[in-house]
Amino acid sequence: MTDFDSFYEQNVRLVYAMALGRGLNACAAEDLSQETFLRAWRHFDLLRSLPPPAQRAWLIQTLQNLANDTWRQSRAATEHTIHTDPLSAPAESGSAADWTLRLDVLQALSTLQEIDRDVVVLRYYLQWNSREIGEALQLPESTVRRRLMACRRHLAQQLLAWGPEGANA
Protein backbone atom coordinates (compact mmCIF):
# COMPACT_ATOMS: atom_id res chain seq x y z
CA MET A 1 0.00 0.00 0.00
CA THR A 2 2.90 2.37 0.71
CA ASP A 3 4.14 1.96 -2.85
CA PHE A 4 0.71 2.77 -4.13
CA ASP A 5 0.49 5.82 -1.88
CA SER A 6 3.61 7.31 -3.38
CA PHE A 7 2.42 6.35 -6.88
CA TYR A 8 -0.81 8.21 -6.14
CA GLU A 9 0.96 11.27 -4.82
CA GLN A 10 3.28 11.42 -7.82
CA ASN A 11 0.45 11.24 -10.33
CA VAL A 12 -2.67 12.70 -8.79
CA ARG A 13 -2.07 16.21 -10.16
CA LEU A 14 -1.62 14.79 -13.64
CA VAL A 15 -4.77 12.69 -13.57
CA TYR A 16 -6.95 15.34 -11.95
CA ALA A 17 -5.79 18.07 -14.34
CA MET A 18 -6.39 15.84 -17.36
CA ALA A 19 -9.90 15.15 -16.06
CA LEU A 20 -10.58 18.86 -15.52
CA GLY A 21 -9.20 19.57 -18.97
CA ARG A 22 -11.96 17.40 -20.41
CA GLY A 23 -14.48 19.97 -19.24
CA LEU A 24 -15.67 18.02 -16.21
CA ASN A 25 -16.67 19.82 -13.05
CA ALA A 26 -14.61 19.34 -9.90
CA CYS A 27 -16.78 16.47 -8.57
CA ALA A 28 -16.91 14.59 -11.86
CA ALA A 29 -13.18 15.11 -12.37
CA GLU A 30 -12.52 13.66 -8.94
CA ASP A 31 -14.77 10.67 -9.66
CA LEU A 32 -12.95 10.02 -12.91
CA SER A 33 -9.57 10.37 -11.20
CA GLN A 34 -10.66 8.00 -8.45
CA GLU A 35 -11.86 5.42 -10.96
CA THR A 36 -8.57 5.71 -12.85
CA PHE A 37 -6.54 5.10 -9.68
CA LEU A 38 -8.81 2.22 -8.72
CA ARG A 39 -7.94 0.56 -12.04
CA ALA A 40 -4.30 1.32 -11.35
CA TRP A 41 -4.59 -0.33 -7.94
CA ARG A 42 -6.09 -3.45 -9.51
CA HIS A 43 -3.20 -3.62 -11.99
CA PHE A 44 -0.52 -2.37 -9.66
CA ASP A 45 1.60 -5.50 -9.90
CA LEU A 46 2.04 -4.74 -13.60
CA LEU A 47 2.26 -0.96 -13.20
CA ARG A 48 4.98 -0.96 -10.55
CA SER A 49 7.25 -2.85 -12.94
CA LEU A 50 6.96 -0.10 -15.60
CA PRO A 51 9.17 3.00 -15.82
CA PRO A 52 7.47 6.29 -14.79
CA PRO A 53 6.81 7.51 -18.37
CA ALA A 54 5.03 4.26 -19.19
CA GLN A 55 3.08 4.48 -15.92
CA ARG A 56 1.93 7.98 -16.84
CA ALA A 57 0.97 6.87 -20.35
CA TRP A 58 -1.05 4.02 -18.83
CA LEU A 59 -2.88 6.41 -16.50
CA ILE A 60 -3.68 8.85 -19.31
CA GLN A 61 -4.92 6.08 -21.60
CA THR A 62 -7.07 4.61 -18.82
CA LEU A 63 -8.53 8.02 -18.00
CA GLN A 64 -9.33 8.62 -21.68
CA ASN A 65 -11.02 5.22 -21.97
CA LEU A 66 -13.06 5.75 -18.81
CA ALA A 67 -14.09 9.23 -19.92
CA ASN A 68 -15.19 7.90 -23.31
CA ASP A 69 -17.09 5.02 -21.69
CA THR A 70 -18.86 7.41 -19.36
CA TRP A 71 -19.77 9.68 -22.23
CA ARG A 72 -21.12 6.80 -24.28
CA GLN A 73 -23.13 5.41 -21.37
CA SER A 74 -24.79 8.67 -20.64
CA ARG A 75 -25.56 11.36 -23.14
CA ALA A 76 -26.54 13.35 -20.09
CA ALA A 77 -22.83 13.79 -19.56
CA THR A 78 -23.22 17.18 -21.12
CA GLU A 79 -24.91 18.20 -17.90
CA HIS A 80 -21.54 17.89 -16.21
CA THR A 81 -19.84 20.43 -18.40
CA ILE A 82 -18.88 23.81 -17.15
CA HIS A 83 -21.52 25.45 -19.30
CA THR A 84 -24.50 24.08 -17.41
CA ASP A 85 -23.34 22.97 -14.00
CA PRO A 86 -23.06 25.65 -11.36
CA LEU A 87 -21.38 23.12 -9.04
CA SER A 88 -18.21 23.24 -11.07
CA ALA A 89 -16.58 25.36 -8.43
CA PRO A 90 -13.38 24.17 -6.80
CA ALA A 91 -14.15 22.00 -3.78
CA GLU A 92 -12.63 24.44 -1.37
CA SER A 93 -13.56 28.02 -0.96
CA GLY A 94 -11.29 29.95 -3.29
CA SER A 95 -11.67 33.58 -4.13
CA ALA A 96 -14.14 34.62 -6.77
CA ALA A 97 -11.21 35.62 -8.99
CA ASP A 98 -9.65 32.14 -8.68
CA TRP A 99 -12.93 30.55 -9.52
CA THR A 100 -13.48 32.82 -12.52
CA LEU A 101 -9.96 32.11 -13.73
CA ARG A 102 -10.56 28.37 -13.60
CA LEU A 103 -13.81 28.80 -15.50
CA ASP A 104 -12.11 30.89 -18.16
CA VAL A 105 -9.30 28.37 -18.58
CA LEU A 106 -11.76 25.48 -18.85
CA GLN A 107 -13.85 27.51 -21.27
CA ALA A 108 -10.77 28.19 -23.41
CA LEU A 109 -9.84 24.49 -23.30
CA SER A 110 -13.32 23.50 -24.38
CA THR A 111 -12.79 25.32 -27.68
CA LEU A 112 -9.88 23.00 -28.53
CA GLN A 113 -9.92 19.52 -29.99
CA GLU A 114 -9.71 16.75 -27.39
CA ILE A 115 -6.12 15.81 -28.18
CA ASP A 116 -5.10 19.48 -28.05
CA ARG A 117 -6.61 19.86 -24.59
CA ASP A 118 -4.44 17.01 -23.34
CA VAL A 119 -1.35 18.49 -24.98
CA VAL A 120 -2.03 21.95 -23.56
CA VAL A 121 -2.70 20.72 -20.01
CA LEU A 122 0.48 18.66 -20.02
CA ARG A 123 2.52 21.56 -21.42
CA TYR A 124 1.22 24.53 -19.50
CA TYR A 125 -0.02 22.99 -16.27
CA LEU A 126 2.48 20.20 -15.72
CA GLN A 127 5.23 21.94 -17.72
CA TRP A 128 6.27 18.84 -19.61
CA ASN A 129 8.39 19.21 -22.72
CA SER A 130 7.32 18.02 -26.17
CA ARG A 131 9.21 14.73 -25.85
CA GLU A 132 7.53 13.84 -22.55
CA ILE A 133 4.11 14.80 -23.92
CA GLY A 134 4.73 12.73 -27.04
CA GLU A 135 5.67 9.70 -24.95
CA ALA A 136 2.61 10.02 -22.74
CA LEU A 137 0.14 10.57 -25.56
CA GLN A 138 1.92 8.34 -28.05
CA LEU A 139 2.39 11.16 -30.55
CA PRO A 140 5.51 12.13 -32.49
CA GLU A 141 7.39 15.02 -30.89
CA SER A 142 7.00 17.09 -34.05
CA THR A 143 3.22 16.66 -33.92
CA VAL A 144 3.19 17.86 -30.32
CA ARG A 145 5.20 20.97 -31.26
CA ARG A 146 2.94 21.69 -34.22
CA ARG A 147 -0.20 21.33 -32.13
CA LEU A 148 1.23 23.54 -29.39
CA MET A 149 2.12 26.22 -31.91
CA ALA A 150 -1.46 26.24 -33.19
CA CYS A 151 -2.94 26.34 -29.68
CA ARG A 152 -0.59 28.97 -28.25
CA ARG A 153 -1.97 32.02 -30.08
CA HIS A 154 -5.53 30.80 -29.76
CA LEU A 155 -5.22 30.44 -25.98
CA ALA A 156 -3.31 33.67 -25.64
CA GLN A 157 -6.16 35.61 -27.22
CA GLN A 158 -8.59 34.22 -24.67
CA LEU A 159 -6.48 34.07 -21.55
CA LEU A 160 -3.78 36.66 -21.51
CA ALA A 161 -6.03 39.13 -19.79
CA TRP A 162 -5.21 36.93 -16.77
CA GLY A 163 -1.48 37.11 -17.32
CA PRO A 164 0.95 39.15 -15.24
CA GLU A 165 0.24 42.28 -17.22
CA GLY A 166 -3.44 41.60 -17.76
CA ALA A 167 -6.30 43.57 -16.36
CA ASN A 168 -7.56 40.67 -14.23
CA ALA A 169 -4.23 39.82 -12.64
Add this chain to the structure above:
Amino acid sequence: MNDETLDLALEGVFQKALTPGAAEMAAMQIRMAARLQQEQQDWTTFTAVMLNLNTCLQSVQYCLNRSAHLLKPVRG
Protein backbone atom coordinates in the same frame (compact mmCIF):
# COMPACT_ATOMS: atom_id res chain seq x y z
CA MET B 1 4.87 39.13 -27.65
CA ASN B 2 7.12 36.26 -28.69
CA ASP B 3 6.36 32.56 -28.25
CA GLU B 4 8.60 32.14 -25.23
CA THR B 5 6.92 35.00 -23.38
CA LEU B 6 3.51 33.66 -24.31
CA ASP B 7 4.48 30.23 -23.00
CA LEU B 8 5.59 31.68 -19.68
CA ALA B 9 2.40 33.69 -19.34
CA LEU B 10 0.23 30.70 -20.18
CA GLU B 11 2.13 28.53 -17.71
CA GLY B 12 1.34 31.05 -14.98
CA VAL B 13 -2.33 31.17 -15.90
CA PHE B 14 -2.72 27.36 -16.06
CA GLN B 15 -0.84 26.83 -12.81
CA LYS B 16 -3.04 29.29 -11.01
CA ALA B 17 -6.25 27.97 -12.52
CA LEU B 18 -5.79 24.22 -12.24
CA THR B 19 -3.69 23.69 -9.12
CA PRO B 20 -5.97 22.22 -6.48
CA GLY B 21 -5.76 23.73 -3.03
CA ALA B 22 -4.19 21.77 -0.17
CA ALA B 23 -7.58 21.10 1.40
CA GLU B 24 -9.00 19.94 -1.94
CA MET B 25 -6.08 17.53 -2.37
CA ALA B 26 -6.32 16.21 1.18
CA ALA B 27 -10.06 15.60 0.85
CA MET B 28 -9.49 13.78 -2.44
CA GLN B 29 -6.81 11.60 -0.86
CA ILE B 30 -9.09 10.66 2.04
CA ARG B 31 -11.93 9.74 -0.30
CA MET B 32 -9.52 7.72 -2.46
CA ALA B 33 -8.25 5.82 0.60
CA ALA B 34 -11.84 5.05 1.63
CA ARG B 35 -12.60 3.80 -1.87
CA LEU B 36 -9.54 1.53 -1.87
CA GLN B 37 -10.46 0.20 1.56
CA GLN B 38 -13.93 -0.63 0.22
CA GLU B 39 -12.35 -2.34 -2.79
CA GLN B 40 -10.13 -4.42 -0.49
CA GLN B 41 -13.13 -5.40 1.63
CA ASP B 42 -15.07 -6.41 -1.46
CA TRP B 43 -12.15 -8.51 -2.60
CA THR B 44 -11.74 -10.11 0.84
CA THR B 45 -15.46 -10.89 0.94
CA PHE B 46 -15.34 -12.32 -2.57
CA THR B 47 -12.32 -14.47 -1.66
CA ALA B 48 -14.02 -15.71 1.50
CA VAL B 49 -17.17 -16.61 -0.41
CA MET B 50 -15.15 -18.45 -3.04
CA LEU B 51 -13.23 -20.36 -0.36
CA ASN B 52 -16.49 -21.37 1.34
CA LEU B 53 -17.93 -22.40 -1.99
CA ASN B 54 -14.85 -24.45 -2.70
CA THR B 55 -15.15 -26.18 0.69
CA CYS B 56 -18.80 -26.92 -0.01
CA LEU B 57 -17.99 -28.38 -3.41
CA GLN B 58 -15.29 -30.56 -1.90
CA SER B 59 -17.77 -31.81 0.70
CA VAL B 60 -20.35 -32.60 -1.97
CA GLN B 61 -17.72 -34.38 -4.02
CA TYR B 62 -16.66 -36.40 -0.98
CA CYS B 63 -20.27 -37.40 -0.29
CA LEU B 64 -20.81 -38.40 -3.91
CA ASN B 65 -17.67 -40.49 -3.89
CA ARG B 66 -18.71 -42.18 -0.67
CA SER B 67 -22.20 -42.82 -2.03
CA ALA B 68 -20.79 -44.26 -5.20
CA HIS B 69 -18.52 -46.48 -3.17
CA LEU B 70 -21.37 -47.67 -0.96
CA LEU B 71 -23.65 -48.29 -3.90
CA LYS B 72 -21.04 -50.20 -5.84
CA PRO B 73 -22.32 -53.75 -6.38
CA VAL B 74 -20.35 -56.35 -4.54
CA ARG B 75 -18.90 -58.99 -6.81
CA GLY B 76 -18.89 -62.60 -6.02
